[in-house]
Amino acid sequence: MKISRIKLENFRQHKNIDIELDSSRSSFTILKGRNGAGKTNMLKAITWVMTGKLAKDEPKFDLVSLVSNSASREASKGEIIEVVVRVDIDLGTSGMAQVERSARFVKTGDGIQDLDVSATNLSVMTLEDKSRGYQKEPNPEIWLEKVFPDRFSHYFLFDGEHLERFFKDTEATFVKKAVLEIANIDQLEKLVEHLGNVNQQLVKEVGSIAGVKGEELRKDYEFIEKKIEGIVEELKAKEVSRLELDEQLSQAREKMGDIAAIQKDIAYRNKLEGIAQSASDRGREARKELNSWAFKIGPALMLSGQIKAVEKEIKTARTKKVLPPPYKPEALQELLDQATCICGRGLEANSDSCKHVEGLLAKFAGLSEIGTLLSELQQPLQYVKARVDSTPDTLQSTQERIKSALSDESKAMEELSVIKQKLAGHDDAQISFIAKKHDAAKKSLDSLLLQIGSLERQLEDQREKLALVRKDIENEAATKAKSREALQRQKFAEATLKTAQGMYENFSNQVRVKVAEELSQEFQSMIWKKNFFKPVQIDEDYRVLVYNKFDVEMRGELSKGETACLAFAFSLTLSNVAGFSYPMVVDSPLARFDSEVKEFVSSVLAKALESEVESEGKQILMLMTDSEYNDDVADALAHMKPKVWEIVFDQENAESRLVALK
């Protein structure tokens, strides 16, 4: 099965898109485009036409949201707008088909959203015999379900950004159904169920014709049967609740995972806020110091010329001995009092020497006072001068401190803005709400599992009782000629049922093992840690399990790249099991990878798909962003000769168009 043409009218930004895909041979098409250009809506359009949903996780949606804004804006009140998605399908030897899903709207006002849905339609035209031309399928829904079962559509039409949900445990029952359905073992399952019911009916018939005791036993049998029916119904309801709770718990766990990331971001945000605050404080402190220093040094700076001149004058005066050198007059006076000079000469009163010294004391008394004052002044002058001299250094270092603080603050603020944007909408209350929801779901699930366990035990008891009553009926019937024939019929039905049950177990196990083997081979061909993982398993509950060589189950721990490989491998395996190839449409296949993994995956994926392409005539359509389809990826995929188109969004007209690149 291949898509040979996709036609979109008024579907979101795709106002008028008509793309022909190569269906004559294996084909690999890449639609690249920037975020918002319309790649995801292309996937949604294909999913909508094939399943009536926009995505598996989006079964309910507002039809009005499908209408192209551009078409709605141009339409006047009362005008009809039709959203149409059509895919032409090449079914190989089974012919061709055109599947078209449409929705009609009436414009009710001037606003873009002023639209009422007037009709929706699905039509399928099939071409089996060219001479007869296309014929309208009377039951398009049934035809579509048969050709492309909705139950496993999401394994072929999927978004690479949500692969972590691909294998969650709650999906296991759907995986089982999908596998059994495409292997047609579900028909055998139905056979077993129907034959079981018929067999019970036959047991009752046997009882009713096996005399009075037989009739009593039949009543007992019917009573227990009803009891069992009640328990089974209750179990079914509990099972639905269990799946819902599993889903809630799984969502809460995912969110808890997100919470861990959010909490990490919050811690980082707080750290950045601390860094920004500290840098801001440092800057403010440095500016304050600069201001205070400028305030103190300002007058000195203004008078620095005069200060330097005064100091110079003092030095010169000392050199010229206009000012006495620093000395102590009291020491001179002591010499006079002792009447002896330090050189040993006598300084007797009224001697010439004494008079000379006394003259000196008198002469320098005035000058000494000035000298002392000047000496006292010289110290602060020197200090001020030193401060003035150090001005350029102080200025530079303080300015550097301010600059560094500003730079740190700006860097922290820049990172803060990114992290704050990332954290927008998350608050403590929300996180606490999710945590409470998680705990509540877990508690309810535990309690529900206990109830299920108790019901299962009751069911087992009742079934044992039923088997005993059936045995009694058999024994009673065997003694009477008129009921022997009915008993023979019932025993035959029972023997057929047992054989069918054995076959069902056998076939479903065979398919499960084969699917697991094939999945394992595909997965191993894509990953590089081939020796690290054991073969992939699918357990009896159809959960996909990946053990490492130490026997630790680690499907949930796989890297994004490995999860993607497992998802691709699973899709390819289902396609093989189905017996014919479904087209694979993948949005953002490499979006969650770093560049190295991108190159690696595109290379191994190309290799894995290449074999598919050659053997099965596989069709692959990948919707990639520019960053995904980079030069490395383009090189790695080049040998698959992809047809590359670009979806270009015309901002003025708010619509996309396709441009063929190669």
Place this chain on the structure above:
Amino acid sequence: MKANATIVAKGIAMADCDPAIKKCLLALFNFELENTNVKNPQYKEKYQDIIDANVGSWATESSGNLK
């Protein structure tokens, strides 16, 4: 591996079981295939007819179901 209805039918045909049971199972399986897309097939009467048609050739002694 390509599992499909033919393989399941072949599996039944090749099963090592009583020929009457095998014939009955194949007939029942074909009925289910024909009614794949019927939500509530009226199977009870058809099943009983198929059982009645095959029970006569059932080797009860060899199966050991009835004494």
